[in-house]
Amino acid sequence: MSKGKLTGAAVAQHNSRDSCWVIVHGKAYDVTEFLPEHPGGQKIILKYAGKDATEEFDPIHPPDTLDKYLDSSKHLGEVDMSTVEQEEKVQDPEEDERQERIKRMPPLEACYNLMDFETVARDIMKKTAWAYYSSGADDEITLRENHSAFHKIWFRPQILVDVENVDSSTTMLGSKASIPFYVTATALGKLGNPEGEVVLTRAAHDHNVVQMIPTLASCSFDEIVDAKRGDQVQWLQLYVNKDREITKRIVQHAEARGCKGLFITVDAPQLGRREKDMRSKFSDVGSSVQASGGGSVDRSQGAARAISSFIDPSLSWKDIPWFQSITKMPIVLKGVQRVEDVLRAVEMGIDGVVLSNHGGRQLDTAPSGIEVLAEVMPILRQRGWEDKIEIFIDGGVRRSTDILKALCLGARGVGIGRPFLYAMSAYGQAGVDRAMQLLKDEMEMNMRLIGASKIEDLNPSLIDVRGLVGGHHAPVPSDTLNLRAYDPLQAPRFSEKAKL
Amino acid sequence: MSKGKLTGAAVAQHNSRDSCWVIVHGKAYDVTEFLPEHPGGQKIILKYAGKDATEEFDPIHPPDTLDKYLDSSKHLGEVDMSTVEQEEKVQDPEEDERQERIKRMPPLEACYNLMDFETVARDIMKKTAWAYYSSGADDEITLRENHSAFHKIWFRPQILVDVENVDSSTTMLGSKASIPFYVTATALGKLGNPEGEVVLTRAAHDHNVVQMIPTLASCSFDEIVDAKRGDQVQWLQLYVNKDREITKRIVQHAEARGCKGLFITVDAPQLGRREKDMRSKFSDVGSSVQASGGGSVDRSQGAARAISSFIDPSLSWKDIPWFQSITKMPIVLKGVQRVEDVLRAVEMGIDGVVLSNHGGRQLDTAPSGIEVLAEVMPILRQRGWEDKIEIFIDGGVRRSTDILKALCLGARGVGIGRPFLYAMSAYGQAGVDRAMQLLKDEMEMNMRLIGASKIEDLNPSLIDVRGLVGGHHAPVPSDTLNLRAYDPLQAPRFSEKAKL
């Protein structure tokens, strides 16, 4: 037994609500008193009481979490890991199949678009991680509408324009970028890749693409900034804490570390119910929940709720001047969803807005960013305000045609989130690299094909938005009996036997 | 042999149209003369002639039925049930599979929304019970449109509103409720649960939700009122009897027992044809029907017809003043389906209307309540009549977003029926409890997400109804040959064999 180290057996005795120790990265912590405060609920901690919780802990807590939130008196010191009993892995046929699929993964070169990464990721990611990334609010109608809405906009390409040289570079919030999309903030990067968000930082650097750093990252903020190279541009995404002093510290630290924009999330006074995520969580800790009896309502609601209890639901327009007073970074409201609020943002001197529904993760049947954009821009132009504010959108962007449609409407840039997470989860940095390169290849070609050689050439005359501005159609439910009675036309049939 | 009791053998001799006895709850009844009057037809009684009919009798007859409708001279007294030959159950593979499924039911905690209860109920309910609850008119287009219509309305959420404290309580017909939905009237609760409607009464109490008591309940009216606790609010749903004295007695009894609203059903001068129900009935008594020969038209039309022959198809606007004269309860017309009739209701001093198509069970391609609401409210507001009458809707409500859309348009509250029946059928009171709690959780969150902290904050500017007011689209039938000739794009393929 190593000198001064705790033994696994010693820790294992503290395996109850009355005394609960856990091991993380080889050190033991007494979390008994912290149990009721844990944002993710007690249950998940108690599952690891007396045991090594590192694997579960890592993706959803930045490395500095224990130092920050647990009094040093509760840090019990190192554990001799050789004495810790290895949890015998339960035989899990689903997990076995997943491991089998990983061995048969398609090579990276077989991914030709951003959906391809999603398809591969779905089959090789851990079920809970996939559920957290991919889930949306309620029936996931907005989640899908986000991409579907782009298909309601069609091009009006112009021909016989000299497009030998095409340049897709642009400026967003005063910073240059090679292409008008940015990596938007998404939480818990280590669910998909053990290195987490820094993988995105490196790929963004190589493509001269802006990265927005998420509040709920798996890596710490400083780790992500440390991964920056050269004059790479980063922005900060902010969930506003109930404790404004914490918020102020975060903002000013980000500015000091060189962040070039502050994106305040305004569409999440409460993080959404995402049933795919909840259902995956449920089966994960299923047995104990079942034991709790059918009568009570179980409130464990997936990863989203676990990590967001600090967010302030009372945040309001009144707080804006205070933000303007504590930072010189351009301030952007992320999650604006209607014209009235864009106009108010202009009036309050806000630098930008992201028209966004949080990737369809918050309120179902909220409109897509691209639809709100189509409503906002004509009104801004009518008032002569189109240059007073930079308009971004995110949600559902998968093709360079999507980006071009947004820019033709008047957006300054678009955010892309999940696709890079999927590329990273499936293929690491090489995946993100290829995803970005595919977008750039598409961009160059499609600018040629609509007859635009630079970003400034993009304008509303190049698109047809009539399909978008007529409201949301849900067709009449079809009549099953009649459809099934119908005998569809047949194509010519191949014979059963070969001809002689 | 027990003294003074009839023997099974004695009863079994009366097994024909000429002399027909049946046993219900251990007592024998002579129903020979009643056969031609039975609203559900003779056939179903004759199936049990000379036998114990309790299991079939119970769900569709309130306990006081035999006392009310069969002269006491036909009450033959108790039967020694130990002498009654047990019907040997026919081996029924479908029923065996159902029993098997019941053993494997998902735990209640695995239900995250109201559709989940429906899915579970479909697999574990008796086929005839499921058919009665779930069926709709003709092709069930209106049945499905009812929910589908909500998807044509999209939100216009407002941001940066202080939503720390959210209150969803409201007042309907002068009574307080914790949330603006009520349990609407649905028939034959014991088809889904042996205790019947009182289960809903108890759950409604626990959530401070209003319950509407159905005329066609399996429990008697008084049983349901007796199950009320504290100042719990109940309303009465009324099918108007051809004999107005009976109607008057029912209404005044309800008022005396504390009912706070009278909902007169006006969309059912005749109960609808529901083919799913008819088809399930058919196979239930299939053999004898087949024996009756193919030539004649069989008129047995499911449970709906069996229980509704007393309803008066001559009910008209002329009867309204009479209702107003016999009760002080607020009077609401349930089943209004066009603007003109809402205006007429206001003019006649009616207190409220339910815009409803009877859950899609009556006239197929009747419009959804939410669509009629979108047409009615602007006209009421134009006349300054929006406070002269309370507007409710029912049909297809499954999510709190549905409720919010109705309230933004101007509804006072919404009725929910089948989902609670399904929850009750699958999980009993705990199921109903969870269903209501899920709606409340969704409600609190979604009010935050659209930026409303109380019911009064809901207004038309928060929604986009353009998709709803443009009529019903049925797309052009697709061309089979071309669609089948098309070779869809493929995602990257996993290799057949694992890489080495």
Place this chain on the structure above:
Amino acid sequence: MSKGKLTGAAVAQHNSRDSCWVIVHGKAYDVTEFLPEHPGGQKIILKYAGKDATEEFDPIHPPDTLDKYLDSSKHLGEVDMSTVEQEEKVQDPEEDERQERIKRMPPLEACYNLMDFETVARDIMKKTAWAYYSSGADDEITLRENHSAFHKIWFRPQILVDVENVDSSTTMLGSKASIPFYVTATALGKLGNPEGEVVLTRAAHDHNVVQMIPTLASCSFDEIVDAKRGDQVQWLQLYVNKDREITKRIVQHAEARGCKGLFITVDAPQLGRREKDMRSKFSDVGSSVQASGGGSVDRSQGAARAISSFIDPSLSWKDIPWFQSITKMPIVLKGVQRVEDVLRAVEMGIDGVVLSNHGGRQLDTAPSGIEVLAEVMPILRQRGWEDKIEIFIDGGVRRSTDILKALCLGARGVGIGRPFLYAMSAYGQAGVDRAMQLLKDEMEMNMRLIGASKIEDLNPSLIDVRGLVGGHHAPVPSDTLNLRAYDPLQAPRFSEKAKL
């Protein structure tokens, strides 16, 4: 060997193009010279050269065909059928399966609507017969649109109307009928039932429904009129022959035999290409066609072409006065498809029009009758012409709601064709009887539910046609990759093993 009768062996020698005899109903005919004139092509006759052709002959030739079209010198007299070699039936697995299905047919009582008959008929009819009845033009888009269009019209039901007594009887072209639909003309009734169209005549009598007699019936015109009972009403459908004398004879004969209306088909200068029919024909005589070599274009185009070569494609408006001069029957143009032609019909003193696309069998993407009706009626009303002409529609009528929608718009009556053929093919007269009774039951109920007690109460305020008058929507093709990448929400899962 019977005295004076031909032997099978004698007939069998004439089995080639040079000398071709066939047996029909026990008599031999020399058709050698007739071969090139046969409207259905030589090939089909040559298949039976020297053999008994009765089974193939019957459904598509009225009994008087041979007398009419083959010179008596070619009538060779009776054949001793006992000497005719029985064709050894080729083993046909499809036919065996069909015979097996016939044994397991659902009982008639299991059919609850008109689609049910179609579903049963599809599975038990001979393949070629099914193909002839069910096929439509090109991609069968209009065929399906015909019914689909009704779903674009929704009701605006009125409540609190006294509907105790409902009467659906009406008058069409001066004749009374119990209900505003008629049996429209359809060809080749014996393909579905050995008795042919007289089955429809009998059922129409029992329900007091008008029957339109088809030119291309399997029964002769007189057989169908002979089957009439009492004051039963029949109309004549007319394909106009290139030889006007023949046409005149047919029309005046019909009038003399009591027909009460003349329906001139105007949508079929050439009978449509129906690929389902052509394909079924092809495989029927497949081997010989294949032998003919791949290079030449095969022109055998199914039953439709075979029977229609006499129709005059030069028929035009100029011919109308001549028709008016040869008969006193009301004249109706069947197959009108646009407003301009309805107006012209009024101007020429035509008594009625059927807005029809020939059941989707002629021109694909021709509009449905109900859509043309919605366009025509407001214009007629605007001119005050709505009583100058009776407007009928046919195509896609399957429910009484469909009939009600047409009548609310302004139609006098609707034609129903295929559904009665399917009912007859599956269940004979009892099937047609039940089909009509189902429509009547639906009609009574649905008139109650929209608040109409008699046909005159039906009017445009009871329906919402906005969905119909906005043109034909074909949605944007969906993006396969994205849809397949999407991981749909799951319902609660039943466990694999039963709980203990």
Place this chain on the structure above:
Amino acid sequence: MSKGKLTGAAVAQHNSRDSCWVIVHGKAYDVTEFLPEHPGGQKIILKYAGKDATEEFDPIHPPDTLDKYLDSSKHLGEVDMSTVEQEEKVQDPEEDERQERIKRMPPLEACYNLMDFETVARDIMKKTAWAYYSSGADDEITLRENHSAFHKIWFRPQILVDVENVDSSTTMLGSKASIPFYVTATALGKLGNPEGEVVLTRAAHDHNVVQMIPTLASCSFDEIVDAKRGDQVQWLQLYVNKDREITKRIVQHAEARGCKGLFITVDAPQLGRREKDMRSKFSDVGSSVQASGGGSVDRSQGAARAISSFIDPSLSWKDIPWFQSITKMPIVLKGVQRVEDVLRAVEMGIDGVVLSNHGGRQLDTAPSGIEVLAEVMPILRQRGWEDKIEIFIDGGVRRSTDILKALCLGARGVGIGRPFLYAMSAYGQAGVDRAMQLLKDEMEMNMRLIGASKIEDLNPSLIDVRGLVGGHHAPVPSDTLNLRAYDPLQAPRFSEKAKL
């Protein structure tokens, strides 16, 4: 060993990047220095280094390619093919299945429409050839919209018009044709048939149909012109070379050889990304690509890119007068996609435009030609310019109804491409012959059915375009949970066992 011929062994030694010889049609070539210039990339050549490359070479290089592009010093002379080691064919189960399918192919007579050829071709063509022909840009939405758009146009047929004699002949660019469609230019005909484009030439002759000769044909231009017979009409499709002298030589040569029109492609400054094509290519040379490691971005992008690197992306309106100066042929811009560019073409004295999106192969969500036509024609008519220019469309034409709709709108003719390739690939010239005959048969019939006896009778009053001009509808994504919870209506069930 044959005197003076190279041996296979001698060639096989030059199998590397350092010295790379290949055999084509029995002759050896030294392509070492050419490797870096090969438009299709080095990889594909190196696969055949030292080997016989004829099979791969043939379809994508016209016969004169080696003479034109490889210096004669690199032509090494004949090879004794008997000494060349036969590549042992790798066992390929997919290819074996294809060969098996070819043996069971449907006879030509079983194809009743143009989609049928596509269905057969898909199953019997080589996978890479199918991928090249059938692929479209990105998600292939425009590819499918092209045909789908025709279904948004419906007919308004007129009746009682004398249509005994129907004539579909017309004049396009001053040349007569039997029917208003032409064979449009498509690349690489030998992928589908070893004879290549001359097969189309012969079939076009037999039907008096115009053929457009593609720049990227497998046959050389002169071969295709040589195959012309009599006064058969041919046009030239032109990709403009960066070297204008080459372009001038091509154009003037075509004019000298009798071409009657010059179609300059303007929608392809860069050939589109077609993922189906790329993916098929990928698996074809899959192993080596995989070996190249996951990190780098593979730029091999299918056949389209390989053959198009010479196209000039700087082509612009400024070049038009130069074209007008070098030829007297009528000049047509192929690939115009918006009104503004049609108007500009008129102003510049251009003779015609093809409204086209390149068969959906270039920019996804570009509009269909038929939609642009519906927008263009009213504006041309308003300016009185409709006779100043001939308007053609292509893309998605499959039925004569499609052709009729375009002509009713105002098109002079329509181009058809892929369907003839599919017919040729499946059945050779007989297939193309039948495809053209089917269109002619449909055309004659459908002109009758809409009441037009000659091309001049076609006009906008015969169609309803409201469905086309309202923009592109993508319906609201459906709610999975609710749809799956719904229990669809059932048709009558056949019993499991036969009745006794």
